[in-house]
Amino acid sequence: MILSLISILLLSTLSQSEEDCSSDGICICSLSHCSSPLLLPTERDLNPGHALLYSTSIDGDRLAKTSLTVQSRSSKWTKSPSESLVVLRLSLDTTEYHQSIIGFGGAITDAAAINIESLPYELREELMQSYFGPNGIGYNIVRIPIASCDFSTREYSYVEKEGDFQLESFTLAPEDKQKIRWTKRAKDLVERDGHTLKVFGSPWSAPAWMKTNGHMKGGGNLKNGSQYTKSYAQYLIRFIEEYTSEGIPIWGLTIQNEPSTGTDADYRFQTMYMSPQMEASFVRDYLKPALLSSLNGKNISLMIHDDFRANLPEWPDITLSQPEVESLIDGIGVHWYGDRFVDPNKLSLTKERHPRQFILATEACVTDTAGVSLGNFTRAMWYAQDIVEDLTHSVSGWVDWNIALDPQGGPNWVNNFVDSPIIVNKEKKEFYKQPMFYALGHFSRFIRPGALVISHSIQSTPGISVVAVKNVDKTIAIVLINGMDTQVTVDIRDKSSSISAPIKAQSINTIIYRSAMKQ
DSSP, X not given: OHHHHHHHHHHHTSEEOGGGBOTTSOEEEESSEEOOXXXXXXXXXXXXXXXXXXXXXXXXXXXXXXXXXEEEOOSSOXXXXXXXXXXXXEEEEEEEEEEEOOEEEEEOOXXXXXXXXXXXXXXXXXXXXXXXXXXXXXXXXXXXXXXXXXXXXXXXXXXXXXTOTTOTTOOOOHHHHHXXXXXXXXXXXXXXXXXXXXXXXXXXXXXXXXXXXXXXXXXXOBOSSHHHHHHHHHHHHHHHHHHHHTTOOOOEEEXXXXXXXXXXXXXXXXXXXXXXXXXXXXXIIIIHHHHHHSSSOTTOEXXXXXXXXXXXXXXXXXXXXXXXXXXXXXXXXXXXXXXXXXXXXXXXXXXXXXXXXXXXXXXXXXXXXXXXXXXXXXXXXXXXXXXXXXXXXXXXXXXEEESOBOTTSOOOTTOOOOOOSEEEETTTTEEEEOHHHHHHHHHHTTSOTTOEEEEEEEOOOTTEEEEEEEOTTSEEEEEXXXXXXXXXXXXXXXXXEEEEEEEOSSEXXXXXXXXXXXX
């Protein structure tokens, strides 16, 4: 309670101004000023007859809030107004449900924690509030690399002593202290927002001495022999126990980050190969028994794959077809890399074949050019389009990669620099909210945990994509992307209500309302 009050007092010293979003497309937070907090819907905003439109556009809107009118459904569709070339007719079926939503979030990597730590306290708090706080964009998931990954400043494992199968030398790294600190803060903020933070871990590699190539980086797999496999399963259990003892319960675990990359002997950073069959036998014979015997791992959600969409549905088909494995696996992780070139129906087919397992998008970042591109709106549109595509093809949530990077896109020990929704400039003592940050907020703030994706229909229009959900509080949330260079009007209807909304060119939009029909 004392920490929360101190945080509120410190944040009150930062003046809030909508004018801090520059013409370069970034919104700046410094010790003297910061972009305005999100104007969340109030009960009055969503009274009968009222709806809200939030818009982020290439023109500079950043989750800009506009009131709309909800009318009783009429038999006539809206005619095209003079300022708009196109009227889109969007029909919702609020009684036909699909998958439920787990949530949205990002990764607290070594790099992310280092960048957060580099800021003055007030700005660290503002950054965390921006993602996880009651007036932020509503993140409720955190991914944590188990030991080092490329977004570390060095290679390290938790057991460096070769042959220590009993893990007597197991110890968390100094980097974990920072990751734990900021994950605990995220947990506190999410709980203040009325939800529970879901934390899942992902290993990039076993300790080098357990791998066939003798290094954490580069292709290789676990050495043969049950002593290695059993010890590695216990290694993952120790991560769970250590983090839980620090006040961070672990919700989930992916078996291996991008296991397909472990076939490349020259892979630049940490990886480890596991075939679909190897994942199955590791879970069935070693990891699941170890979890069931552990103090805090009995209810862990286990996710296989954690790799590229292109591998679907064959990878989970093979893993889940192995004897006694299907009932042990809770989810299937997918990464976004290459999504623009891979049929999203692979996701739906995977869910159709494996209805008991959820699909969770577990990593995304822009890698088309090296490093950061400040204010890049195209990247925001890519994010939004991918999330809509995933949610309309059976995916239950979307987790970004690093929540904060430096202006170069790091630190990264192999110079694999990428972009991030928030960029930290420690020299200037400020951070920048990128268009990608606001794109994510259109989903994470308004599509809440437990929401159900609902059916919709809209005429096929290039550049237009839509997803709609019904939240637990009975609100309807629609995210509509207009990738065209012209404004459109969207005429929205469910079985009892209609809404007409102006949608700017090159924009991401969320419409939220309560349907007039009995629910």
